[in-house]
Amino acid sequence: MSTQNHWSKNKMIEKVISFFYSGASVNLGIGIPTLVAELLPKELNIFIQSENGVLGVAGRPKKGEESPTLINAGKETISIRKGASFFDSALSFGMIRGGHIDFCVLGGMEVDTNGSLANWMVPGEKITGMGGAMDLVNGAKCVIVVMTHFTKKGSPKLVKKCSLPLTGVGVVNIVVTDLGIFKPENGKFVIVELASGVSVNELSIPSELIKI
């Protein structure tokens, strides 16, 4: 399969950022989503929350300014913006569970037409644990999943029904892949946008599950 039309990671993150509005609070999952903090335009007044206890993450620190006690949930060194605050994990998840976080951006292994997400375990093969993902998908106002369209083995990650252990049921609002943007709605994936040059056939989603 040719991948020349696929969006790059940075392009996928730009698409994610396009949903944000000034003043929004955003939680970022481990992996690709942390790129949001680095690519966020300065003029967009966003407060990035990291569930280990900081609101106001601002990308990577300058060389020599990294601190072992200033990290994100992926345990990477970070810097903070003006107006940032620190707190304990119970308050952090109170912020999340209490509906105060506008967007959460996280990775996925499978998303289904019902908006259910699987992203924390492959039985017998891989265990990462759910971390804060189950709290985030149930608490954030808008849940955005960003992931490659296909698994390494080549199967589509957008499916009729998740087969892996679930992270949440009916929780995903928007999916951004390297092929396009989709919304799970009423048992179908609504196509919001396709990467230029990508055809519906290339999505490998059965046509009865697609709404254009």
Add this chain to the structure above:
Amino acid sequence: MDYSKVFTDAKSAVADIKSNSTLMSGGFGLCGIPENCIDALSEMEIRNLTVISNNIGNSGRGLVKLLISKKIKKAICTYVGGNPDLEKQILSNEIEVELIPQGTFSERIRAAGLGIRGFYTPTGFGTSVADGKEIKIFDKACLLELPLGADFAIIKAEKGDSYGNLWFKETARAFSPLMAMAAKITIVEVEELVEVGEIKPEDVHLPGIFVQRIFLGKNYKNDIEFRKIEE
């Protein structure tokens, strides 16, 4: 004053932790972990610990020291990614692991410390986390979650006074104040041990009432798990 919370070192502060104890350990990844207590425990002849911690260390560091010396019978945690030693013990059934969503984990610990007998949360509904739990419908379906306490908590703070008032640096706070509240005996190691009164009352992140033992730590590695800098 004939009673003091101040201990001389980690070895004396953790000396009465016995096999089969339930132990909470603060920190997030390798950030804010009680390095001295973990090192002291790793040299003790104890087994069958139940360890409650967000991560069980990583890359041979932190709680991995207790893991590879086979001191841990059960780990209660939220995330095991990037911890090959733990993943290996899980897949070969050498260790029992209970994975809990992180927000539920935090709140269960908080509940144990603050006298809350249970709470309902939508987190985990429709997933394996809900197995065997009471479900109640509010605006959404919610699970009943119960408190999670421990015999001992080992935590690290940047600064503490002899009464046990604590101040944490940046994101090193995480679960530590919650665990301090939830354990019967809380043992704190600090980078800076000061006299009472030196931490301003409005800067106290955790009041000393929750702390039973405190000592001045030493030789901190303060490892960075993933050093990322601006390119």
